[in-house]
Amino acid sequence: MVGRSHxxxxxxxxxxxxxxxxxxxxxxxxxxxxxTKSTASRPLDETDVRSRLGAVRHHQLFFVGMHYRRRSTPPPPRPRGRRGAPRKPPPLPAWRPDPGWRQLSLFDQVPRDYSRLDPADADLASPWLAWAKHLAYQLAEARGxxxxxxxxxxxxxxxxxxxxxEGDVIRHTEIFVPLRALDLSVGHIVTVLEEMGIFExxxxPSFERWLAERLEGLAPGIRSEAxxxxxxxxxxxxxSLPRREGTVWLYLNGVRPALLEWSDRYDHLREVTRDDVLTYLKALHGRQRHSQLVALRSLFGWAKRNGLIFRNPTSRIKVGQYEYGVLQPLVPEQVDRAVAAATTPAxxxxxxxxxxxxxxxxxxGTLMLDDVDIGNRRLTIAGRVRPxxxxxxxLLLDWLEHRRTxxxxxxxxxxxxxxxxxxxTTRASxxxxxTSMRGQAxxxxxxRVDRQLEEAMTQGPDPLHLAEVFGLDEKTAMRYADSARQLLLASPGETPGGTVREAE
Structure with missing residues (x-):
């Protein structure tokens, strides 16, 4: 090869x-x-390479050392463990240390500064650490x-x-930043500390941060009531029963624009009049008006029941029945692109x-292994058994094999x-x-909607059949049946035995 001596x-x-x-x-x-290597079937020498020099018309960049000859046979497998060493034995069984006598703390709730500790100075002989390692080993064996x-x-x-x-409490706010700085798994360490009963x-909570952000900019009186x-x-x-967190988000996001507008003129909800509500609703239409009016009726209804306002300004303002559009089936090209995007067993x-x-x-996400009965070819989804x-x-057998491997x-x-x-032991988010179907039509x-609409068009727009097959409530089943009926009427050649793809 060419060297510096040339x-x-x-x-x-x-x-x-x-x-x-x-x-x-x-x-x-x-x-x-x-x-030459790409075409030769025997070891190369300098003569073979020299014969191809005149045919070079481009250059492939490379890193130094990539063209050295590698061994023809793979190296023998190394024994398990680092550098052939035997696997480290499990820690000795340990239990909660006997507290004996202890010095009571002079001050309570004094945060500890873990950032001043050096991992090299850790007390490896601590009986608390021995107990923690024993619990960590048991959790590791149980959870893989x-x-x-x-x-x-x-x-x-x-x-x-x-x-x-004994008696100390390890808090999340004290250890999170130092452990993340060391690139350590906070969640698994917290699991062991919770098992020991010394973690707080x-x-x-994320709900508190979100609530403070959503209430920003409101008048003090309106903010406290909201x-x-x-x-x-x-x-x-x-x-009243607690609502789902998603429902709470929708309700507060629905009333926030109106509360921001009224905060420029009023200090409390009791100053808002019926005319203010009607004026605000005039600029809204369709589903936006429907959702925001429902949220405002909930807010002022609660305030009236608790004596915060004298009169409910949203009373006798009809929400109206929301007119749903006709559900449309997917076209084959959209389904084909979704199938092509699914590239893994999961x-x-x-x-x-x-x-x-x-x-x-x-x-x-909530499906369990017990919900799958391969022998009897049954699948339980949301409490309903399906063939x-x-x-x-x-696809299920492929995924189970991939999961096992x-x-x-x-x-x-x-x-x-x-x-x-x-x-x-938690479910996937x-x-x-x-995420695999995000961005697809x-x-x-x-x-899911297309499958239920297809059932309504192929088996006939029968709400009772849809409710029995998919576990739908009567209003949802009637909506699918109405959409299927209108699609079938719009396509006279389409029969209940046809395909949903032709109805588009």
Whole structure:
């Protein structure tokens, strides 16, 4: 190969002034060797490479050392463990240390500054650490933690338990930043600390941060009343049940524009009049008017029952029946693109659950291994037993084989798991389940609607049949039946035995 000892000269191939051998620079020699290797069936020598120098017309960039000859046979497998060492034995059994006598703390609720601790100065002989390592080993065996997670958990426990004495409480706000700075798994360490009973989660819930952000900019009197109403929706009250968090978000987001507008003129909700509500609603139409009026009626109705206002300004303002449009089926091209986007065993199974069994995203995430009865070809979704078709059965077996190979030691009983939930017992998030179809015209929700609409068109627009097959309530089943009936009337050639694709 060309080295520094060769004289510099214009290269015959690339015309650069470089150290040249036989008139060619080192890059041309490497490209000729690479081209010769792709066609030769025997070991190469310099003569073979030299014969291809004149045919070099381009250069493939490379890193130094990539063209060295590698060994023809793979190296023998190394024994398990680092550098052939035997696997580290499990920690000795340990229990909660005997407190004996202890020095009572002079001040309570004094935060501890873990950022001043050095991991190199950890107290490895602490009896609390021995107990924590024993519990961590049991959790790792039960939940299938890998070697890296076990090492990170033991290192983090040694860090946070240094100097720990009976009666101390380890708080989330104190250890989160130091552990993240060391790139340690906070969630798994917290799991061990909770098992020990010495952890306190004092982190601010996401709902509190969201509520403070949504109430920003309101008049003080209106803000306090809106906050009380939102908390009653979220937590429930003496005569009301707690709502789902998503419903609370919709209600507060619905009244916020009106409250911001009224905060410029009023200080309390009791100053808002019926004319103010009507004036605000004039600028709204369709679903936006419907949703915001429902939220305003809830707010002022609560305020009237609790004596915060003298008169409900939204009374006798009719919400009206919302007119739903006709549901439209998907076209084959949209479905084909969604099928092409499902490239993994998990995404293909998720697609089948939505497109064949009309399962919602939340229902897919909560499926357990016990919900699948392969022997009897049964599948239980949201408490309803459904038969397993051939396509879903094949995709289900592919996913179970992939799950067994990828996470053989997981203790998570949910059917669908990923890298995060395989080491825990929680379900996969809705975001992870629907991320493969995000950006597609045929999302999981559209596929679910299309499946139910297809059933209504192929079997006839019968609400009772739809309610029995998919577990729909009567209003939803009637909506699908009405849409199917209108689509069939719009296409006279379409019969109940036809396909939903032709109705578009």
């Amino acid at each position: 004289d510099e000269a214009p290269c015959t191939g690339c015309h650069r002034v470089q150290p040249a051998k036989w008139g060619y620079c080192r890059l041309c020699w490497c490209q000729a060797r690479l081209s 933690w890998g070697r890296n997670i076990r090492f990170a958990v033991n290192r983090g426990l040694a860090f946070v338990l240094t100097g720990y004495v 989660d004092d982190s601010e 906050e009380r109403w939102t908390r009653v929706l979220h937590e429930g009250g003496p005569r 995404t293909r199974l998720i697609l089948a659950f939505a497109a064949v069994h009309a399962a919602r995203v939340a229902q897919i 397993l078709d051939d396509l879903t059965l094949k 990828r996470w053989p030691n997981t203790a998570n009983l949910h059917l669908l798991i990923n890298n995060q939930t395989a080491n825990r 809705n975001h992870w389940i629907s 045929a999302t999981l929700e559209r596929l």
